[in-house]
Amino acid sequence: MLDFNKCPCSGNNLDKLVQPTILTILAQEDLYGYKIVQRIAESPMFKGHKPDGTGVYRTLKAMEQRGLVISSRSLTDTGPAKIFYHITKEGEECLSHWINTLEEYRQIIGMMLAEVHNVCAKIKRSTDNVNLTQD
Amino acid sequence: MLDFNKCPCSGNNLDKLVQPTILTILAQEDLYGYKIVQRIAESPMFKGHKPDGTGVYRTLKAMEQRGLVISSRSLTDTGPAKIFYHITKEGEECLSHWINTLEEYRQIIGMMLAEVHNVCAKIKRSTDNVNLTQD
DNA sequence: TCAAGCATAAGACATTCTCCTATAGTAGAT
DNA sequence: ATCTACTATAGGAGAATGTCTTATGCTTGA
Numbered sequence: 001m002l003d004f005n006k007c008p009c010s011g012n013n014l015d016k017l018v019q020p021t022i023l024t025i026l027a028q029e030d031l032y033g034y035k036i037v038q039r040i041a042e043s044p045m046f047k048g049h050k051p052d053g054t055g056v057y058r059t060l061k062a063m064e065q066r067g068l069v070i071s072s073r074s075l076t077d078t079g080p081a082k083i084f085y086h087i088t089k090e091g092e093e094c095l096s097h098w099i100n101t102l103e104e105y106r107q108i109i110g111m112m113l114a115e116v117h118n119v120c121a122k123i124k125r126s127t128d129n130v131n132l133t134q135d
Numbered sequence: 136m137l138d139f140n141k142c143p144c145s146g147n148n149l150d151k152l153v154q155p156t157i158l159t160i161l162a163q164e165d166l167y168g169y170k171i172v173q174r175i176a177e178s179p180m181f182k183g184h185k186p187d188g189t190g191v192y193r194t195l196k197a198m199e200q201r202g203l204v205i206s207s208r209s210l211t212d213t214g215p216a217k218i219f220y221h222i223t224k225e226g227e228e229c230l231s232h233w234i235n236t237l238e239e240y241r242q243i244i245g246m247m248l249a250e251v252h253n254v255c256a257k258i259k260r261s262t263d264n265v266n267l268t269q270d
Numbered sequence: 271t272c273a274a275g276c277a278t279a280a281g282a283c284a285t286t287c288t289c290c291t292a293t294a295g296t297a298g299a300t
Numbered sequence: 301a302t303c304t305a306c307t308a309t310a311g312g313a314g315a316a317t318g319t320c321t322t323a324t325g326c327t328t329g330a
Contacts (some may be wrong), residue, residue, distance in 0.1 A: 081266075116159055
């Protein structure tokens with residue numbers, strides 16, 4: 001039997017939206033990787049379930065190379081070394097681009113939804129008809 | 136200078152939604168790979184730009200292995216061999232699951248949008264203030 | 271007969287994801 | 301005192317995905 005929990009139809013496909021999530025977090029305050037992981041976990045799309053830490057650290061480094069954020073080691077702190085990330089002007093610009101893109105995504109998903117609804121309703125009707133005939 | 140056209144903030148991140156798109160297409164009529172590629176291209180998220188054919192063919196095979204669709208070679212046709220795909224009961228069930236998932240995605244993106252809007256407005260205000268002070 | 275489009279698909283490389291492991295410091299419990 | 305759990309970062313490896321090139325062979329029209 002098909003396990004729909006392991007099917008993309010049950011979600012867990014919004015991974016690529018981690019980047020705007022990080023930018024949104026950093027637009028509000030400078031933070032280090034570990035805390036960013038926790039904040040991402042709190043975001044609506046992760047619902048408390050932490051994303052892979054390694055992935056986030058690597059994403060942050062990639063984002064720094066692309067000039068969206070800059071990092072600095074914390075000097076004041078005792079405890080394990082933290083690497084704080086600060087959003088750049090380009091990062092802010094990138095985030096404002098995301099508004100258009102997210103709006104487009106929402107529209108596209110809305111259109112898909114309308115179509116899927118439509119198609120599923122048709123399927124249901126024809127299934128019901130079969131059942132009626134059989135009864 | 137950062138090229139935002141190559142940034143995910145400019146879109147092209149909805150690749151994983153190819154599967155529900157295929158299911159939606161096949162829920163309406165049996166079709167073969169090449170035509171499916173064209174239909175996907177027509178879908179709102181691809182805006183006329185064709186997805187990679189190899190990828191679609193492989194996705195279809197994977198979907199068949201998962202029991203969402205079944206294939207059959209066309210017998211009647213002259214011309215190059217076509218492999219028609221037909222949606223299964225499980226495929227239809229999967230598609231109906233997608234309704235919930237897409238609805239959730241739309242909600243999540245809506246929440247993200249609200250937050251990004253909010254944050255960008257703050258950034259804009261503080262930038263404006265700096266400009267005012269400078270003038 | 272030549273080019274363009276139809277139709278499928280393997281190969282190969284790049285990118286991305288995820289799991290496992292390693293490090294090292296801190297805080298609280300037993 | 302020492303042990304466990306948590307904080308904090310990160311490399312390595314293999315799996316999964318994505319994408320580009322190439323190959324095959326048929327059809328249609330110039």
